[in-house]
Amino acid sequence: MNLAILILSVIGAYLAIGLIFGLWFVTAGLPRFDSAADDSPWGFRLLILPGSMALWPLLVRRIRSRRKETN
Secondary structure, eight states: OHHHHHHHHHHHHHHHHHHHHHHHIIIIIHHHHOGGGTTOOHHHHHHHHHHHHHTHHHHHHHHHHHHHHHO
């Protein structure tokens, strides 16, 4: 029983962080990630929200690596 609670807590924390990152990504981070998506409509941004929530660690790593390249 305790293992199940631990697993669900970890998944919940991952998704909570993913939601926070995903909302930031579709509002402010997308132009930093891809300049072609700067003028993208909100429909497109809502479509990529679940993917950005699920793949937030990879997107954070990619944004950090781009930031290091520009410095």
